[in-house]
Amino acid sequence: MLPLPFYARPAQQVARDLLGKTLVHQWQGVRLAGRIVETEAYCDSAEPDLACHGSRNGGRPTPRTAVMFGRAGHSYxxxxxxxxxxxxxxxxxxxxxxAVLIRALEPTEGEVHMAMHRAPRPRPEWTNGPAKLTQALALNKSHNGLNLCAADGVIWVEDAPAVPPNLIATGPRIGLGQTPEPWLSIPWRYWVAGHPFVSK
DNA sequence: ATGTTGATTGGCT
DNA sequence: GCCAATCAACATT
Known part of the structure; x- marks a missing residue:
């Protein structure tokens, strides 16, 4: 699994490097896993990122955002x-x-179960969006604040060959609504160019 | 105590 | 393309 030092870096760097890696959820005795193909970075800047939940409340933690202020390598x-x-x-x-938002992945293991979680939709719609993949992998409130670097954890990320830089596309983050510039347009979304499982 | 807003999705026009 | 679903966090009163 990817170790703590991988995560203890700027969010933009981690977001880029997570492309191609495998997100695994050990669920009811089976592995639900997929190749990460789209991510977004939040915060990690000299100025508060006004699209980031952590910038609310004057930049101080709240019960909801506390884990974002905690150690790297944990789930939010x-x-x-x-x-x-x-x-x-x-x-x-x-x-x-x-933090890095996982926006899309390509199913690689446990596809029978993902299909059940997302039935009757066609395969690309199992995991081509941030809330779609949590449904497919059965992720929810009970998975908040878990250590992805723990030897006995149920969620972790496995290493895989890096996506070649020329295949990584970048652009503004999705769904930011009324967020002011420059945060609205800053290109902190990363995806594998042309990949069929990237969100629409 | 009440009102507004979402890091979205899916269904309908 | 537009909009409802549905509720917790947060802002305002």
Whole structure:
């Protein structure tokens, strides 16, 4: 599994380097896993990233955002729009609110179970969005604040060959709504160019 | 105590 | 393309 030093770096760097790696959830005795093909970085800047949950409350932790301020390599799972769970990985230094949102992946293991979680949708729609992949991998509130570097954990990321830089595309983050510039347009979204499982 | 807003998705026009 | 679903966090009263 990827070790703590991998995560204890700037969010943008971790977001880029997570492309191609394998996210694994050990679930009811089976591995639900996929190749990460799209990520977004939040915070990790001299100025507060106003799109980042950690910038709320004057940049101080709240019960919801506490894990973002904690140690790197932990999961930050939160509920939004009254319906959806979104899965993030905490990065950077403890005390700063940095995280990488996993936006899309390509199923590689446990596909029978993912299909059940996402039925009757076609395969690309199992995991081509941040709330879709949490459904497919059965991730929810109970997975908030877990250590992805723990030997006995149920969620971790496995190493895999890096995606060649010329195949990595970047652009503005998705769904930021009323967030002011420059945060609205800063290109902190990363994806594997042309990959069919990238979100639309 | 009440009102507003979302790091989204899926269904309908 | 537009909009409802559905609720916790946060801001405002």
């Amino acid at each position: 799972v939160y509920f939004t729009y009254g319906i959806h769970w979104l899965f993030n990985i905490v990065t950077g230094e403890e005390g700063q609110a940095n």
